[in-house]
Amino acid sequence: MTTSVDAAGSRVVYEVFGHLPDGAPVKKVTLRGARGFEVAIITFGAAVQALRAPDREGRCADVVLGHDALAPYLARRQFFGATVGRYANRIAGGCFKLDGRRIQLPLNDGPNSLHGGPDGFDRRLWQIEAAGGTPAASVTLSYASPEGEGGFPGALGARVTFALTGDTAFSITFEAVTDRPTVVNLTNHNFFNLAGAESGIDALDHRLVIEADTFLATDADAIPLRQEPVADSPFDFTRLRLIGERIRDAHEQLRLRGGYDHNFCLRGGRTGTPRPVARVEHPASGRTMTLMTDQPGLQFYSGNFLDGTAAGKGGRLYRQYDAFCLEPQIWPDAPNRPEFPSARLNPNETYRHVSVFEFSTV
Numbered sequence: 001m002t003t004s005v006d007a008a009g010s011r012v013v014y015e016v017f018g019h020l021p022d023g024a025p026v027k028k029v030t031l032r033g034a035r036g037f038e039v040a041i042i043t044f045g046a047a048v049q050a051l052r053a054p055d056r057e058g059r060c061a062d063v064v065l066g067h068d069a070l071a072p073y074l075a076r077r078q079f080f081g082a083t084v085g086r087y088a089n090r091i092a093g094g095c096f097k098l099d100g101r102r103i104q105l106p107l108n109d110g111p112n113s114l115h116g117g118p119d120g121f122d123r124r125l126w127q128i129e130a131a132g133g134t135p136a137a138s139v140t141l142s143y144a145s146p147e148g149e150g151g152f153p154g155a156l157g158a159r160v161t162f163a164l165t166g167d168t169a170f171s172i173t174f175e176a177v178t179d180r181p182t183v184v185n186l187t188n189h190n191f192f193n194l195a196g197a198e199s200g201i202d203a204l205d206h207r208l209v210i211e212a213d214t215f216l217a218t219d220a221d222a223i224p225l226r227q228e229p230v231a232d233s234p235f236d237f238t239r240l241r242l243i244g245e246r247i248r249d250a251h252e253q254l255r256l257r258g259g260y261d262h263n264f265c266l267r268g269g270r271t272g273t274p275r276p277v278a279r280v281e282h283p284a285s286g287r288t289m290t291l292m293t294d295q296p297g298l299q300f301y302s303g304n305f306l307d308g309t310a311a312g313k314g315g316r317l318y319r320q321y322d323a324f325c326l327e328p329q330i331w332p333d334a335p336n337r338p339e340f341p342s343a344r345l346n347p348n349e350t351y352r353h354v355s356v357f358e359f360s361t362v
Helices: 070-075 252-257
Strands: 002-005 011-019 025-032 038-042 047-054 060-062 082-084 095-098 101-104 127-132 138-145 156-166 169-178 187-189 207-210 212-218 224-229 261-266 275-281 287-293 297-301 325-329 351-361
Touching: 011 070, 011 127, 025 127, 025 138, 025 156, 038 156, 047 287, 047 351, 156 351, 187 325, 187 351, 207 297, 212 252, 252 261, 275 325, 287 325, 325 351
Parallel strands: none
Antiparallel strands: 002 011, 011 025, 025 038, 038 047, 047 060, 082 187, 095 101, 127 138, 138 156, 156 169, 169 351, 207 275, 212 224, 212 261, 261 297, 275 287, 287 351, 297 325
């Protein structure tokens, strides 16, 4: 293990988290801020393995679901904290046309392709490209995706940088370049519980606001059908509301997915710089999280399919609604929907996605 310390006291700690079956080491890099705040990233799946944040009394807890060792990440694909791509979310039929060419992807979510197919970026070993503690603690990971991987056209060079942006805040910056036209949509898949991943408390008592006036209603396979207004529905998070307040309402969209698993169409669409799009509060601990992003959509998932079969940190079983996900991204199935924000990436262009997670207390 080695440690570097910058003038502000932030530290970057390196260690081996485990080994892949072929013996390749999976590394863990921990970015340490102030008041016990820290973010730990593993190179398998470029995933956030832990995120410790203080409550109103200054007590820190890990607020993301995941595992204490590498073996469970390898044994079962659950996207805990992972970087997902090449295309986050679903593509209908795993098929789209690009410049008149029909692209067929492997199917791994019923009749659809989800999160890059059966072997997406979350199942890849990323390389540490750079890391340091000056001017702030950060680490950049990279992955070279060859032509045709996952069925996608073009060789893609992807990078993701995790950086502390304040005492209790961090950013995730995704970048990608291609050698031929393709589609790209990258995001982070953290499962948050601000009470703590080992608290044994579900996330239904968290209060949430999302800056969106419409969401994408879906069919039974979670493929978008149409944009619908959130007003006068359980999807209205334009003011702070408990996640669990209306999750059991007899609403067809909640019935189809067992809760929330929908793209919210963010006000302002894609922007040049990150702006606040969501805020979560956990009244009991006082922890709050503000999400800022430059993306046009936000997938809100209420942990509907956590079924108690996965043992996570501290031996805790993760059950339905034990966490929530807020995934900034381009809208699902955009390659098949010309009216949606475009996911196309051409040579000599750079895909870029910046999201910032700020933690505080009330």
